Amino acid sequence: MMRVVHYGLGPIGAGIARLIAGRPDLQIVGAIDVDPDKVGRDVGLVIGLPNELGIQVSADAPGVLRATRPDVVILATGSELARVASQIRQAIAVGASVVSTCEELSYPFDTHPELAQELDRLARGQGVVVLGTGVNPGFAMDTLPLALTAVSQRVDAVRVRRRQDAARRRLPLQRKIGAGLAPAEFAEQARDGRVGHVGLLQSVQAIAHGLGWRLDRIEQEITPVLAAVETRTDALVIPAGHVLGVRQTARGVVGGRVLIALELEISIGAEDPRDQVVIEGLPRIDVVVNEGTHGDLATAAIVVNVMNHLRHVAPGLRIMADLPLVHYRSA
Amino acid sequence: MMRVVHYGLGPIGAGIARLIAGRPDLQIVGAIDVDPDKVGRDVGLVIGLPNELGIQVSADAPGVLRATRPDVVILATGSELARVASQIRQAIAVGASVVSTCEELSYPFDTHPELAQELDRLARGQGVVVLGTGVNPGFAMDTLPLALTAVSQRVDAVRVRRRQDAARRRLPLQRKIGAGLAPAEFAEQARDGRVGHVGLLQSVQAIAHGLGWRLDRIEQEITPVLAAVETRTDALVIPAGHVLGVRQTARGVVGGRVLIALELEISIGAEDPRDQVVIEGLPRIDVVVNEGTHGDLATAAIVVNVMNHLRHVAPGLRIMADLPLVHYRSA
Numbered sequence: 001m002m003r004v005v006h007y008g009l010g011p012i013g014a015g016i017a018r019l020i021a022g023r024p025d026l027q028i029v030g031a032i033d034v035d036p037d038k039v040g041r042d043v044g045l046v047i048g049l050p051n052e053l054g055i056q057v058s059a060d061a062p063g064v065l066r067a068t069r070p071d072v073v074i075l076a077t078g079s080e081l082a083r084v085a086s087q088i089r090q091a092i093a094v095g096a097s098v099v100s101t102c103e104e105l106s107y108p109f110d111t112h113p114e115l116a117q118e119l120d121r122l123a124r125g126q127g128v129v130v131l132g133t134g135v136n137p138g139f140a141m142d143t144l145p146l147a148l149t150a151v152s153q154r155v156d157a158v159r160v161r162r163r164q165d166a167a168r169r170r171l172p173l174q175r176k177i178g179a180g181l182a183p184a185e186f187a188e189q190a191r192d193g194r195v196g197h198v199g200l201l202q203s204v205q206a207i208a209h210g211l212g213w214r215l216d217r218i219e220q221e222i223t224p225v226l227a228a229v230e231t232r233t234d235a236l237v238i239p240a241g242h243v244l245g246v247r248q249t250a251r252g253v254v255g256g257r258v259l260i261a262l263e264l265e266i267s268i269g270a271e272d273p274r275d276q277v278v279i280e281g282l283p284r285i286d287v288v289v290n291e292g293t294h295g296d297l298a299t300a301a302i303v304v305n306v307m308n309h310l311r312h313v314a315p316g317l318r319i320m321a322d323l324p325l326v327h328y329r330s331a
Numbered sequence: 332m333m334r335v336v337h338y339g340l341g342p343i344g345a346g347i348a349r350l351i352a353g354r355p356d357l358q359i360v361g362a363i364d365v366d367p368d369k370v371g372r373d374v375g376l377v378i379g380l381p382n383e384l385g386i387q388v389s390a391d392a393p394g395v396l397r398a399t400r401p402d403v404v405i406l407a408t409g410s411e412l413a414r415v416a417s418q419i420r421q422a423i424a425v426g427a428s429v430v431s432t433c434e435e436l437s438y439p440f441d442t443h444p445e446l447a448q449e450l451d452r453l454a455r456g457q458g459v460v461v462l463g464t465g466v467n468p469g470f471a472m473d474t475l476p477l478a479l480t481a482v483s484q485r486v487d488a489v490r491v492r493r494r495q496d497a498a499r500r501r502l503p504l505q506r507k508i509g510a511g512l513a514p515a516e517f518a519e520q521a522r523d524g525r526v527g528h529v530g531l532l533q534s535v536q537a538i539a540h541g542l543g544w545r546l547d548r549i550e551q552e553i554t555p556v557l558a559a560v561e562t563r564t565d566a567l568v569i570p571a572g573h574v575l576g577v578r579q580t581a582r583g584v585v586g587g588r589v590l591i592a593l594e595l596e597i598s599i600g601a602e603d604p605r606d607q608v609v610i611e612g613l614p615r616i617d618v619v620v621n622e623g624t625h626g627d628l629a630t631a632a633i634v635v636n637v638m639n640h641l642r643h644v645a646p647g648l649r650i651m652a653d654l655p656l657v658h659y660r661s662a
Contacts, residue, residue, distance in 0.1 A: 019484055139482055147478050149659035150636050151470055151629035153350055212661040281659075283625035287618060294614035298482035305481050321656040328480035328612075330543040 002307060005030035005070040005096070007087060009038055009057065011170050012101055013076030014047040015300040020074075021049060023304065025331040030068040031057045061087065065094045072310065074303060075100035079198040081112050088119055088130060097128040097310050099303055103199035105132025106142070107206040107319055120317035127315045131323075133306055135298035136162065137199035140289070141262050142206040143320045145277045148285050149211070157280040158207055159261045164292055165270045166245055171235050173295070177245040177266045178224060180236045186224040186243045196222050197264055200250040204260050208252050210321050213259060215252040222248045225267040233268055244268040302326065333638060336361035336401040336427070338418060340369055340388065342501050343432055344407030345378040346631040351405070352380060354635065356662040361399040362388045392418065396425045403641065405634060406431035410529040412443050419450055419461060428459040428641050430634055434530035436463025437473070438537040438650055451648035458646045462654075464637055466629035467493065468530035471620070472593050473537040474651045476608045479616050480542070488611040489538055490592045495623055496601045497576050502566050504626070508576040508597045509555060511567045517555045517574045527553050528595055531581040535591050539583050541652050544590060546583040553579045556598040564599055575599040633657065 004026055006017045013033075020026045021044065031043040038046045044053035058064050065073070073091035078084045081104035088105075091098045108116040123130045132138065141160045149155050166174050178186045178195035189195040201218060208215050224243040231238040238244060245267025252260035275292045279285035309323045320326070335357055337348045344364075351357045352375065362374040369377045375384035389395050396404070404422035409415045412435035419436075422429045439447040454461045463469065472491045480486055497505050509517045509526035520526040532549060539546050555574040562569040569575060576598025583591035606623045610616035640654045651657065 135482055143481070143656065144478070146658040147475070147656060150474070150657040151466055151624050151632050152636070152659040153628055153632040155659045155661070210656075210658050210660065283628045284622075285624070286621040288621065290617040290619065291615075293482050293616070297484055297614045301482050301484040305483070321658070324655060325474065325478060325541075325652040326481040327477040327541050327652070328483040328486045329541065330486070 002026050002071045003029045003068065005032065005064060005068055005073045006043070007032045007061065007073050007075045007091070008077035009033040009035070009043070009046055010076060011172060012296065012299055013074070015296055016074055016076060016303050017043065017047045018049060019300045019304050021047070021053060023331045026304070026307065028053060028055060029070055030064040031055055032059070032061045032064050033057050034059045061090055065090055065096065069094055070096045072097045072099060072307060075102065079103045081105050081108055081115060085115055085119065089122060092122045092126050092128055092130065095126050095128060098130045099306060100132050101134045101299060101303065102132050103134065103137055104202060105130070106134065106137040106199060107202040107209065108132070108317070110205045111201065116317055124316045129310050129313055129315055130317045131306060131319070133302050133320055135293055135295055135302060137203045137206065138320055139298065139302055140275050140293045141200070141264070142203040145207060145279065146210045146321060148277055148287055149279055151283070152279060152285065153282045155211055155279055155281040157259050157261070159278045159280070160276070161263045162275045162292060163265045163270050163273050164295065165268070165273045166266050167233050167268050169295065174233065174236060174268065178243045179245055179268050180238045181243040183224055183226065183241070183243065190222050196246055197248055197266065200248055200262055200264060203262055204250045204252045206319065206321070207260050213252070213254065215254055215259070217253050219251045219253060220249065222246060225265060231268055238268065245270065301328070305329070333357050333402045334360045334399070336363065336395060336399055336404045337374070338363045338392065338404050338406045338422070339408035340364040340366070340374070340377055341407060342503060343627065343630055344405070346627055347405055347407060347634050348374065348378045349380060350631045350635050352378070352384060354662050357635070357638065359384060359386060360401055361395040362386055363390070363392045363395050364388050365390045392421055396421055396427065400425055401427045403428045403430060403638060406433065410434045412436050412439055412446060416446055416450065420453060423453045423457050423459055423461065426457050426459060429461045430637060430641070431463050432465045432630060432634065433463050434465065434468055435533060437465065437468040437530060438533040438540065439463070439648070441536045442532065447648055455647045460641050460644055460646055461648045462637060462650070464633050464651055466624055466626055466633060468533045468537065469651055470629065470633055471606050471624045472531070472595070473534040476538060476610065477541045477652060479608055479618055480610055482614070483610055483616065484613045486542055486610055486612040488590050488592070490609045490611070491607070492594045493596070493606045493623060494601050494604050495597045495626065496599070496604045497597050498564050498599050500626065505564065505567060505599065509574045510576055510599050511569045512574040514555055514557065514572070514574065521553050527577055528579055528597065531579055531593050531595060534593055535581045535583045537650060537652070538591050544583070544585065546585055546590070548584050550582045550584060551580065553577060556596060562599055569599065576601065632659070636660070
């Protein structure tokens with residue numbers, strides 16, 4: 001039985017907690033969130049279960065961690081490593097491993113080398129594991145493409161396209177892709193990093209690292225997908241000419257050649273949603289995930305599915321490629 | 332630099348050796364084969380390279396192993412574990428890890444529990460790893476489906492269909508699938524295990540083990556694919572009504588329900604060759620490998636690609652799911 005503290009109960013954190021609440025091999029022993037609407041309430045009700053779990057959500061992270069001494073902290077509080085690093089340190093300090101959906105933690109060695117080194121040192125010191133995972137980054141555009149190269153004699157280039165229809169995704173995600181904005185607003189918010197997916201850069205870096213490639217540079221681009229006609233969702237009315245979503249690319253370049261090309265489109269009404277991975281090389285590999293890997297369900301799933309491995313991997317700051325094969329296992 | 336002895340230089344073993352000969356991080360230090368046409372000749376010429384490698388093929392396995400003390404023996408001599416076990420013991424005895432394409436070694440715990448236990452004990456004793464791998468079993472119908480469940484909250488059933496066109500495969504493989512036989516000959520040879528793919532059973536067992544499922548039974552079936560019209564390949568003329576290849580199924584059953592269904596067709600002229608994996612559950616996952624994972628190229632590739640991990644996995648008899656993510660890495 002692994003004892004778990006949930007740190008962050010937004011839509012993703014709550015989805016993970018619901019899954020864990022149903023597992024006989026995992027036990028929720030604490031829950032942390034700063035949202036005043038959640039603090040003091042029972043975690044079961046906060047995450048949308050019909051029943052209470054007998055544990056109140058608290059804003060006092062150090063207090064909860066000291067009182068519960070969990071085996072694992074599930075951290076779902078933000079995308080930026082610099083902003084969640086102190087939370088990771090708190091968890092390590094009480095001897096807990098950390099599994100986080102923080103996108104920048106999935107491959108932090110290039111963008112945050114000093115922080116990565118510090119967290120690795122702290123985790124080793126306590127004999128715990130720190131790991132960033134999720135569907136993307138963490139699976140669809142990095143771990144899965146790497147896994148497919150298991151049967152490659154030679155890899156010349158990796159191309160991944162992921163196209164998702166955001167129509168039935170949660171409103172915060174629709175906001176995050178700029179849905180409903182005018183093009184000028186989108187451009188401004190994209191400059192500030194307020195719209196767009198975080199993690200494409202890390203996916204390119206994780207693939208390059210896995211394949212043993214040293215990239216000269218990584219080129220990134222973000223552009224809006226615009227509505228040809230007025231488009232409605234449950235929550236939004238998007239006028240013609242306004243933004244349906246985002247198209248982002250990240251390209252790893254060596255000697256002027258694009259060796260890694262990732263393209264992600266998330267937009268309201270995107271047609272034929274799918275993930276496609278092409279490995280150019282010997283043999284050529286062309287794989288399609290019909291409908292694409294489901295975002296929210298998949299992220300909660302992979303967080304739970306990595307937990308089997310925490311006790312069997314060397315302590316420290318780890319990445320997905322360090323783990324034995326990650327797969328579902330019934331409890 | 333890892334020092335490698337090749338044990339078995341049939342088509343698969345030779346393909347692996349060609350790949351290894353081109354890797355700067357791997358060195359062929361010995362080659363074993365009993366074929367009188369190969370013994371005494373330079374391994375480079377035997378495996379089809381334009382150049383000699385300065386190493387003669389020998390039939391004296393213990394002699395080669397004692398003289399070379401390799402880090403790894405690549406064993407490609409047979410499908411049946413009982414027949415290759417003594418070769419594995421020879422390799423372990425000189426302190427070498429073993430990577431083998433022996434299909435039954437990919438998941439030996441159910442079909443050969445005592446032999447598996449013995450090999451595990453011997454390997455631990457010498458601090459080496461013994462691993463069975465390949466494209467199938469080893470990847471297309473077991474490791475890949477398991478890897479796709481990384482994003483599963485719940486798995487209800489696993490279905491894999493692999494359909495390969497044998498027209499351009501090597502003649503031994505065409506013989507192995509019964510191509511050209513009359514239906515009655517096929518039935519007789521299938522009964523004796525002389526035609527048909529070995530490993531579907533192991534793939535079912537590996538999936539069940541990974542998912543934590545206890546199967547009541549595994550049902551297997553083998554039927555011929557018959558030619559509607561006379562069909563020609565480079566080497567064969569197959570009359571109408573004779574055998575183009577094989578269709579095999581293996582089904583893992585629990586309580587009367589089929590939870591794992593694997594179907595493999597390998598036949599001359601099979602249309603729309605592809606691998607398809609469907610994971611029924613939450614979410615539903617539907618993945619297609621267009622053209623399918625290439626058999627011979629892929630097996631050689633995965634043997635080389637697992638070798639990076641041999642030093643980072645606990646000694647003993649291991650299976651693919653025990654390894655950190657297997658992927659291509661440039662040398």
